[in-house]
Amino acid sequence: MGTTAAERFSVTDSAVAADLRVLVLAGGLSYERDVSLRSGRRVLDALRAVGVEAELRDADVALLPALAADPPDAVVIALHGATGEDGSLRGVLDLCGIPYVGCDARASRLAWDKPSAKAVLREAGIPTPDWVALPHDRFSELGAVAVLDRIADRLGLPLMVKPAQGGSGLGAAVVRDAASLPAAMVGCFAYDSTALVERYVPGMDVAVSVIDLGDGPQALPPVEIVPRNGVYDYAARYTAGRTTWHAPARLEPDVAASVADVALAAHTALGLRDLSRVDVIVDAAGQPHVLEVNVSPGMTETSLLPLAVQAAGLDFGRLLGSLVNRAAARVTA
Template identity: 35%
Template sequence: MKIAVLYGGVSKEREVSISSSKGIMEALKQNGHDVIGIDFHPNQLDEIINLQVDIVFIGLHGKFGEDGSIQGLLDMLNIPYVGSGVMASALAMDKFKAKQLFQTENIPVAKGNKYRMTKQTNIEAIIDDIHAHFTVPFVIKPNREGSTLGLTIVTEQAQTKAAIEKAIKSDEFILVEQFIKGKELTVPVMGKINEEQALPIIEIIPKNDLYDYESKYAAGGSEHIIPARINEELTEKIKQYAITAHQVLGCETYSRADFLLSDDGIPYILEVNTLPGMTPTSLFPDSAKKAKISYAEMIEHFIQLTVR
């Protein structure tokens, strides 16, 4: 097939997207497809409008890639693409909305609240409200952002204002959540609609105190333990939570759900990634490898699921 891979983009995750897409394009070529790469920019939409391909593989991350925007454009052009559609992409990107849906399925979520920050917002009133409802430590992060960009763990109230100012550089909506101490876990999900399966759960041990951008994408930034060191009953529960989260958002083909397993054994879902990273250090390919699925086989499986 003739396949276009969209990469780059204009979000803060541009470099991650380029790295992911390089691997995707190499795998597609290895599988015998005719591949073209497009460094996507919203000011050059004619490249998308005039596309003559069988299918698009979206290798973008963040704004305009993961939020439903490019999916909407491709839908209007009647161009098939790999992965989730407009609604699921937008919902998953909106962490607060996604959490509300997870709660309807009895998936544990951290206590949290969303605040809109505009030029007219009284930031001191927001700070007072946060302090009235959350005790330190708590987390402040952009509501619609990935790769822990703009995130702060507030350990004393004096840090709140700076944490808000950091978060609103990425999004006018901020999310404040209780801080949960525990194991970082992630669960890749893939398969036909309503027949999805979870791949082996990964336990993540970051080299830094926080599983931040550097820990995720720098070589040696984190250690991946596959399968995670948890009992079989908990493993199956978390896998089912990941599949249910994928389905309740309306995701398609593949996704990856991130969890924090608290010290008292409660797996809190953090978010679902509809376009998880596919870089050499990424989690999804690592889990697939443990399930005896090579990188190239994994990419081809996504293509075939989409075609079917």
Template identity: 55%
Template structure:
């Protein structure tokens, strides 16, 4: 198809939706719209709701930029709806999104590909009723050892994620986890530096951006630390040495390819004191707010955020 000129493009940015991350998603959408408008591209930011399908049918955009966080935007369903509607969109397709959203599936695929990821066990909420919560927690602690990380199998923004350093913390960590999902992922705790590596594909294959080191100033890197200015210190590029920098870049691209991800992703890792790297997971709809990690990596790579998004928009149209 003939690619429209920038002035003729109409981009629909989908954000919000019914998730705990609604407001952050809307902030991402507005910032992305500002960046694209500076490139001369007309944008509309729309809160995801039940009227999406009629809107897509009556006023189909040239391309959609999905920035919805949570299950609707990251779990593959929104991507599947856009695929069914034959509307080009930026990012990962429905299959890749489902793989990344389900942490257990993603870890299975990574482990099969030889990508290092912390040992884990998964348990549904019902198992704690069937086998007795205290007895099951004791067995997990005895088998895996402490400390452990407890997190919902599907979710983002640090919601429901808890470190367990002593057995007395285990029950409350599980309760917090199950507030955000019905299946828990329980991982071996890896002590080290939190590193995020953005991956973008501007037409020549996936490329890793400079790594970002994340240092929360008080407590864990939870929802408040992620989105409240002044609660976290970010260093980009991360001061982890050339060899480790090359290693995290290599792993980020390998994860991106293994999970079948699209125009952009964010790969989360831990680097231990010996320089060993463990991959925690991948995000297919990384935030684009002032405190989001992907735009930090784009800027550190010497790229303009708006130009990068505009390139992805044109690629999405070309794919159609």
């Protein structure tokens, strides 16, 4: 207490990477390509606005030759979905000896797979809704009807069905009665071969961005999400007017503090680095439940991390510049 966010983050001019050459990666072939292109453009503009020499490029067949011919000092990964978050691209950048903002390949892969990440969170004592992960093959082998009956019995209703790996709300559905469960599973399997079926927790949807500029991870003000039709799906996220945000979230101070603690604990338990966004539901009793942690969060005009940065009174470009500086200083293998 007593310090401003700007002081805590010490984003000084000297920390901004004005003399570094940065490559922003955006696009990719995931369902979130369009969002990624918008994130990349926003990151590019913000870096250039603080004097950083930055360039935008897709993660396609031209990438590796370009990295070899003219290696940047650091990469910012504005790729969402598997391309940016399953860890593989980070592994390739490690092979090339090029540092990047964000967590390493192993942590990225862990956070990307929601059931694996949830198991780590639960092990660490961090609350996350009860769940079962069901690969499509097992679902068929064990008999869909028997499996779904057992799930509804054990986890209760309503349920949330979503792809084990994925994002932007694609393939996700709330199931309020047992009869709707099969259709939700089919919809989910269109996006991923494994479905995550989770206890639905009613409450406030909150996103907590975590930033580490060298003094350990810090939570930015929580952002409250209020989708107009009650569901934070793809359309609600990326269509103007479909969602209202409150930054900071309308939470009592003690609840806001416990939400920040849980987010920091999740970031740490998953072994993350630099930045992440922890998606949380705060129930009626003020208890936070972690849904997932994003290692390459959206950076568009309506994305949650930039809103949190603004609510903290920080400059997005300077913050990115500081993160780039830290990444560039990292010794790679």
